[in-house]
Amino acid sequence: MAPPTAVAIHAITDTAAAALPEPLTVDGVAKRRHAAGKLSGGVAAATSSDLFKGFGYCKQRAKRWDGHLSKESRARQVRYSIRAPLVSMRMLSLGGGLPSSRYFPIEHLQVKVPAVGHFSEEETKESGVVLKAGKYDLSEGKGLYERGDCILSEEYTFATAVETAAPMGVGVVGIKMDDQGLLPEDMDDILTSWDENERGGARKPRLLYTVPSGQNPTGATQGLERRQALYKVAQKHDVYILEDEPYYFLQMEPYTTGGALTASLPQTHGDFLKALVPSLLSMDVDGRVMRLDSFSKVISPGSRVGWITASEQVVERFVRHSEVSVQNPSGLAQLTLYKLLDESWGHEGFLDWLMHIRKEYTQRRDLILNACEKHLPKDIVSWSPPMAGMFLWLKIDWTNHPEASGKDPVAIEGEIFQTCVDRGVLLSPGSWFRAEKFKHHDTLFFRATFAAAEGEQMEEAIRRFGGAVRGVFKIS
């Protein structure tokens, strides 16, 4: 295709357009901004720069750049599957992955800045303006691998991790799971029987991505023996492990029917630490584990700060990558965390906080499980009490569906999802989290988050979900 010819600047090619918008002026910005209204929504609400744009624009449309995009860029998929349904505000949602703001310990944030026209540091000290943002201001209306390689993960996994790899030509192979997460024997089978020819030339995987505690989406937690077995398989096949542990410190007490939480809560820091399942990192004798930690679930998702622990060699490579991408996390976020965790709370206060949320999460988990016992048809829906994290994984026995013989489970999943939406409740369909998108699954799951909705709403959401399942399966 011949390149386009040069066109005069600010050319307006279609003068037939009747009413051109007023050009944007400095004075006009405030007016347009005002017309866009207040921001609204809860914690981490979706917003858009469209809210701040003018109402019209008199440039011609850009041409298409398909030929200039790399294979990698063209292959990136829209993540509508997870994000789109979340914008609906009237729904009772157990679909998302963000805890209640109750579990993020920042009541307000304040900065002192110069008043307009008094910009010097001396003036700012005297007459600077203090800006304050409260936790609820918004909701209250105030303001490694080459193309052709494969990596391993749980058969249901954190969608973003898989979607990062896919456009780089890296495939994902899902390992079968039970209620303690991935099965080391299945991992061993996959690797032992790996045949490059059957796998389209892909080499035997050398990397495992796993979320051992409160796995997203299944809520499964690998026990100590499971982790030891997994580590041995990784050694046998020389696989490097990415241990992603955002929910590690959200481990809970065992569930007893009816939720008789009390005496078993750990009372000392030592007891609390002893009650945590040892991480894969703690068993690592080869330097084959990189553990990923995050403040996103226990301090603030908005901090965008986490940390890694790995061997010197691997950390050094990680730093090289970081230097030419994000370089550093936000300094404002780092400063906030430093003041809170180092200067104010210290390790002891942080442990107190983690013990506090352990209790809160245990109570919430018990609450949703009690609601499930009460409102779900147990001959169709089954589950295991999660031991960590914020997800409950509900298994649907689709073979009980009246048209089971002629239908794909994915079709029945869609039917349940739509019925849920009609009844005003959101849970995330299990198929959204499949590591291998195009492999046939004969199982059907929904993921519910118990970290976000308040108690009564959570029970009402489960009641509606039970109603939806009964409706679809035509039982009373």
Next chain:
Amino acid sequence: MAPPTAVAIHAITDTAAAALPEPLTVDGVAKRRHAAGKLSGGVAAATSSDLFKGFGYCKQRAKRWDGHLSKESRARQVRYSIRAPLVSMRMLSLGGGLPSSRYFPIEHLQVKVPAVGHFSEEETKESGVVLKAGKYDLSEGKGLYERGDCILSEEYTFATAVETAAPMGVGVVGIKMDDQGLLPEDMDDILTSWDENERGGARKPRLLYTVPSGQNPTGATQGLERRQALYKVAQKHDVYILEDEPYYFLQMEPYTTGGALTASLPQTHGDFLKALVPSLLSMDVDGRVMRLDSFSKVISPGSRVGWITASEQVVERFVRHSEVSVQNPSGLAQLTLYKLLDESWGHEGFLDWLMHIRKEYTQRRDLILNACEKHLPKDIVSWSPPMAGMFLWLKIDWTNHPEASGKDPVAIEGEIFQTCVDRGVLLSPGSWFRAEKFKHHDTLFFRATFAAAEGEQMEEAIRRFGGAVRGVFKIS
């Protein structure tokens, strides 16, 4: 190589090591933290997690993972060249690229968090702890392309941009420059005469990375006609433009010898905006420009927040990439910017601030130029007054060196750099910024930053630099 065999957890393989360190306990953290001492350093000072680590560790060393690293990961280079010399605190440094904290308008930041043991939101409102970080607390002691492709940039360019592309197998071709930045005729020549065979099979470049205003490291600013000519060449060869404009709002008044700044400063918002060179984006009629803006140089480098402007298609691809990498900038940083720019200052206050720093930068630029006039040997060192940004690009006529005939300019550059270090002044050698690392250059430059050091130190630094050049060239 056979994989290592499984080893018992916590195995200590070398029991001969005499004094094992005490294991780390919760109580021990504060003690070790105390022993590490206070953080010290100026704005954006280097720090290290080593400061917070224990003094010993009883695990065996990790094995090497070279075989598991991708080609891309192995190819990442250490950025010592720029970073390492900056850690020295006794130097007068004009070498870095970070403005004085005077030009970042945050006097303090404050967050309210729960007191330890009183974690509920109700208690926090009543008895929460307010943590405050002052601006000077610390200093006062309190991929679009595939392997084998090439992109275009200025022949001296922002090192990080080039280093991002290199390990992905993307080469960089430097375009010749004058004091208005890259030469469109040279860009046209390169593209017109492109021969894939001569270039090792690389396709004709389809992307230009350019910094049109106050370019790093040369300080050059493309005038209006230069930008128009550049845009036409991009159209002729169908090249997409990444217009990186971190210094766009740091444009200054013209320099007059002696620095007679005063009457010419713009007095109204309209005058200020009119005084800015139009961006490439403003001339774009094809949607072939993505403009990159940043708060790093005018509000806060620690915010790690910037924005892009481009056509719908390209922005959509950008969003897909972001979703699986950083996802979002820090919410704490976004909140701070929202409170400052939207709720407090508004567009008008922000323009007032930019006009304020235009004056400050013009004064600083004049100050360093006056110092150069006074202290540098003009038969060896020459320069053009920069019109934007924070960099002064000093050209050294190395042919006047007593051993010029037998020496490479890079050797003379090293000699000057070492003499500067010995005399306690840092400027950045021009060769650090070369787009094509291995191409022979017969020019020699040093980059000086005038945005960071205070006035007297800046003059003293230039005096020392002049002394170093005189010493190396053996003139009085």
